[in-house]
Amino acid sequence: MELNSQIDHAERKKKIKKEVLSWAKTLVVVLLLVVAIRAFLFTNYIVYGSSMMPTIQDRERVIINKIGYDVGSPDRFDMIVFHANETTDYIKRIIGLPGDTIEFIEDSLYVNGEFIEETYLNGAVAKNNRRHYTEDFKLEWLTGEKTVPDGHYFVLGDNRPNSIDSRHIGFIPFDKIVGKADIAYWPIKDFRKLK
Structure with a gap:
């Protein structure tokens, strides 16, 4: 036993x-x-600052799709994370694709001479206390180039009066893009697919 x-x-x-x-x-x-x-495949970022408000808030966390551009190309209005320098990454929205001419007149975006509505800014533009939410400019005035060069992108923050973007740092080369911001996941109550 x-x-x-x-x-x-x-x-x-x-x-x-x-x-x-x-x-x-x-x-x-x-x-x-x-x-x-x-x-x-994917990584997460914490967004610091207000340059993408109202779309993305300060300290909000987002998921970045790192492989999407391995099989496809960036599209106009994609929100991308890119290496601004050796130590800093920015998140901005693509406004100009390679070959595009860009112009803002009276808060209206013109790409290749055609008006393009920026619906994601409607609320911000309406609440704006300034004369213009996006100051008037032509691509050539800012960059010396008439069109966005091949392999580069022109990006802007959604909070136009408070954003360091292609108006200040120039075009973004494709090889500096980390990926596309797909989802905001924190705080959890604000979980959503980004547009």
């Missing part, structure tokens, strides 16, 4: 050890997947 008890105890120990080892392997695989996804 005592021998059976010792055998049962030894078998239970083996089963527990096997179960713990199985869970440990699973945990290692999950951690490796999380690291791989974060490194190659």
Whole structure:
């Protein structure tokens, strides 16, 4: 009887050890997947500052799709994260694609001579106390270029009176783009797909 008890105890120990080892392997695989996804597919950013308000608030957290532009090209009005310099990343909205002419007249965007509505700014423009929400300019006045160069993008913050963007730092080369801002996830009550 005592021998059976010792055998049962030894078998239970083996089963527990096997179960713990199985869970440990699973945990290692999950951690490796999380690291791989974060490194190659998606990453998260905390947005600092007010340059993308009202679309994205200061200290809001967003998920960046890092592979979308490996299979497709950036589109007008995509919100992108890019390396502004060696230590700082910015989040801004693409306004001009390669080959575009850009002009703002009386808070109206003209791309290649055609009016393009910026519906994401409607509330901000209406609440604006300044003469213009976006000061009048032509691409050539700011950059010396008539069109956005190949492989580059012209970006603006949604909070035009308070944004350092292509009006100040010039065109953004494609190879400096980290990815597209897809989702705002924190604070959780404001979880949403970004537009």
